[in-house]
Amino acid sequence: MPSYTPPLRDIQFVMHEVLGVVDELKKLPRYADIDADTIDAVLEEGGKFASQVLAPLNAVGDAEGCKLDMATQEVKTPTGFKAAYQQYVEGGWPSLSCDPAFGGQGLPHIVNQSFYEMLNASNQAWTMYPGLSHGAYEALVAHGSAEQKRLYLGKLTSGHWTGTMCLTEPQCGTDLGLLRTKAAPQADGSYLLAGNKIFISAGEHDMAENIIHLVLARLPDSPSGSKGISLFVVPKWKVKADGSLGERNGIWCGGLEHKMGIHGNATAQIVLDNAEGSLVGEPNKGLAAMFVMMNAARLGVGMQSLGLTEVAYQNAAAYAKDRLQMRSLSGAKAPDKAADPIVVHPDVRKMLLTARAYAEGGRALAVFTTLLLDKEIASDDETVRKDSADLVALLTPIVKAFFTDNAWIATSHCLQVFGGYGYIRESGMEQFVRDARINMIYEGTNTIQSLDLLGRKVLSDNGARLKKFGKLIADFVEEEGVNENMQEFVNPLAELGEKVTKLTTEIGMKAFKSPDEVGAAAVDYLRVCGHLVYAYLWARMAKVALEKEAGGDAFYAAKLAVARFYFAKLLPETASLIRTARAGAGPMMALDVAMF
Numbered sequence: 179m180p181s182y183t184p185p186l187r188d189i190q191f192v193m194h195e196v197l198g199v200v201d202e203l204k205k206l207p208r209y210a211d212i213d214a215d216t217i218d219a220v221l222e223e224g225g226k227f228a229s230q231v232l233a234p235l236n237a238v239g240d241a242e243g244c245k246l247d248m249a250t251q252e253v254k255t256p257t258g259f260k261a262a263y264q265q266y267v268e269g270g271w272p273s274l275s276c277d278p279a280f281g282g283q284g285l286p287h288i289v290n291q292s293f294y295e296m297l298n299a300s301n302q303a304w305t306m307y308p309g310l311s312h313g314a315y316e317a318l319v320a321h322g323s324a325e326q327k328r329l330y331l332g333k334l335t336s337g338h339w340t341g342t343m344c345l346t347e348p349q350c351g352t353d354l355g356l357l358r359t360k361a362a363p364q365a366d367g368s369y370l371l372a373g374n375k376i377f378i379s380a381g382e383h384d385m386a387e388n389i390i391h392l393v394l395a396r397l398p399d400s401p402s403g404s405k406g407i408s409l410f411v412v413p414k415w416k417v418k419a420d421g422s423l424g425e426r427n428g429i430w431c432g433g434l435e436h437k438m439g440i441h442g443n444a445t446a447q448i449v450l451d452n453a454e455g456s457l458v459g460e461p462n463k464g465l466a467a468m469f470v471m472m473n474a475a476r477l478g479v480g481m482q483s484l485g486l487t488e489v490a491y492q493n494a495a496a497y498a499k500d501r502l503q504m505r506s507l508s509g510a511k512a513p514d515k516a517a518d519p520i521v522v523h524p525d526v527r528k529m530l531l532t533a534r535a536y537a538e539g540g541r542a543l544a545v546f547t548t549l550l551l552d553k554e555i556a557s558d559d560e561t562v563r564k565d566s567a568d569l570v571a572l573l574t575p576i577v578k579a580f581f582t583d584n585a586w587i588a589t590s591h592c593l594q595v596f597g598g599y600g601y602i603r604e605s606g607m608e609q610f611v612r613d614a615r616i617n618m619i620y621e622g623t624n625t626i627q628s629l630d631l632l633g634r635k636v637l638s639d640n641g642a643r644l645k646k647f648g649k650l651i652a653d654f655v656e657e658e659g660v661n662e663n664m665q666e667f668v669n670p671l672a673e674l675g676e677k678v679t680k681l682t683t684e685i686g687m688k689a690f691k692s693p694d695e696v697g698a699a700a701v702d703y704l705r706v707c708g709h710l711v712y713a714y715l716w717a718r719m720a721k722v723a724l725e726k727e728a729g730g731d732a733f734y735a736a737k738l739a740v741a742r743f744y745f746a747k748l749l750p751e752t753a754s755l756i757r758t759a760r761a762g763a764g765p766m767m768a769l770d771v772a773m774f
């Protein structure tokens with residue numbers, strides 16, 4: 179059975195030693211009183227909840243899955259899930275970074291995000307139930323009416339109710355313009371929704387008193403395509419004016435999907451049978467409103483994969499120190515034993531260090547991005563809000579796709595470290611691989627994230643957002659360029675920055691001739707940008723480690739070793755990615771459709 183130790187030391191390193199989050203947060207009026215001790219204490223307790231309550235339920239959830247009772251159309255979650263959720267609610271965990279106006283604790287989002295890394299590492303399937311509530315909360319805060327806020331936000335904040343996002347239909351996944359669910363206006367201002375949704379995570383369950391579905395649907399006479407989509411809030415149990423539960427609404431679970439991983443999470447087919455709902459925001463502007471939830475969820479999916487990368491690494495590292503096979507090529511390292519532990523073998527180390535470099539680089543980027551999100555939301559300086567929003571928009575598809583692609587690589591490597599035992603269920607490693615796979619698909623596949631990055635976030639504004647990130651790199655390179663000890667990190671970072679600028683211009687020029695050039699280059703391009711961002715953060719982490727390693731704390735020596743591994747063994751992947759991105763659309767588009 180896998181174990182999990184919350185990586186509190188590394189979270190503290192990133193937050194306090196590298197990014198100086200407390201000083202940054204103190205500049206935001208609502209966090210003027212924040213201090214490091216509070217952040218650390220909350221995360222320490224959060225780590226206990228994750229590792230002691232949720233982690234033991236991870237294999238249980240995988241083995242049992244969810245069960246739908248077709249007679250009642252109620253879903254029973256795996257043993258222990260409901261009790262853990264009650265404990266989570268009683269502990270006040272759902273409200274960490276929610277607004278005190280709705281009963282929240284008003285802590286910065288970085289605290290909640292790091293808490294979610296630990297929840298996901300412990301049990302991704304369970305974490306999706308409360309995780310989706312945060313997105314629903316954000317969408318209602320941004321676009322809900324005063325009445326919707328009054329009725330729903332308090333209970334979403336406390337966790338007594340959970341949220342979902344209902345976009346997908348059988349004929350409509352990536353292309354939401356194809357959706358057919360209808361919403362008919364009623365005389366009293368409400369709407370009756372009819373249609374079928376599929377693949378709805380946490381769409382039905384027994385963990386909370388009510389489920390608040392955010393549903394995309396079409397009004398009569400709305401334009402076709404994505405311009406005719408509106409957003410509705412549809413509760414499982416109708417909510418009376420005084421906030422108490424009314425009668426059962428016409429929104430039902432028609433079936434549960436049998437799937438590769440995250441068995442403990444109910445992936446529901448949802449039938450809307452004249453379900454009563456209310457419009458969120460303006461008619462036909464539903465997609466924009468839903469994007470608030472989708473952006474939150476995209477960062478959330480990144481955290482799922484970060485958690486899986488960390489937990490897979492921890493278990494593979496422990497196994498590699500214990501498992502004895504063969505002798506080291508450079509002579510016995512444990513001569514008193516029958517063989518050396520496999521951690522002596524270079525390739526085993528490569529697999530472990532790959533996972534570790536992705537976990538630690540990802541953690542730095544997660545905190546970096548969420549700190550920007552806190553500034554975007556809470557700064558009283560308009561320029562800071564705008565710059566932060568631009569960087570969050572740029573980094574969101576990278577967090578979603580780069581983290582999840584890396585977790586797929588990392589969990590697979592960590593399984594490999596276990597050899598045959600990794601493939602056997604008892605080790606728990608194969609569950610991490612299966613669970614990690616969905617993260618590359620939902621919330622917009624990673625291809626769609628790449629198109630979002632290259633098309634919408636970079637080319638559409640002539641690289642203005644990218645230049646803002648480039649400025650951070652340029653400033654750092656200039657500052658550290660004179661530091662002899664930093665050359666091994668600063669030089670490859672600066673070189674890659676220049677290559678990304680050139681590549682972006684080249685793709686932009688080609689795109690004028692054929693838009694397919696964007697589609698052909700986007701996936702490689704996102705991966706190159708992911709490495710650029712990681713290289714920047716790894717260089718910043720290396721700088722701190724270099725300054726502190728003389729003190730003798732092994733943490734800093736280890737950090738430097740992983741930084742050097744990252745620059746020597748992972749970053750060079752960008753050279754081949756740039757070549758394949760430059761190869762253009764021709765090799766993909768030449769083959770006639772009939773020949774596939």
Ligand SMILES: Cc1cc2nc3c(=O)[nH]c(=O)nc-3n(C[C@H](O)[C@H](O)[C@H](O)COP(=O)(O)OP(=O)(O)OC[C@H]3O[C@@H](n4cnc5c(N)ncnc54)[C@H](O)[C@@H]3O)c2cc1C
Nearest residue numbers: 343344345346350351352377378379445620621622623625
């Ligand atoms: C376990 C699970 C949970 C989910 N949870 C939810 C949920 O809570 N709420 C919800 O609404 N949905 C949910 N989904 C649905 C999920 O978001 C979709 O599966 C996903 O968006 C992809 O849509 P699709 O499956 O229809 O694939 P399609 O859109 O049919 O895509 C098929 C393939 O074509 C590619 N493709 C499509 N268009 C393009 C393009 N323009 N350029 C290049 N490639 C393209 C895609 O990248 C993909 O590889 C969930 C799915 C699963 C499996």
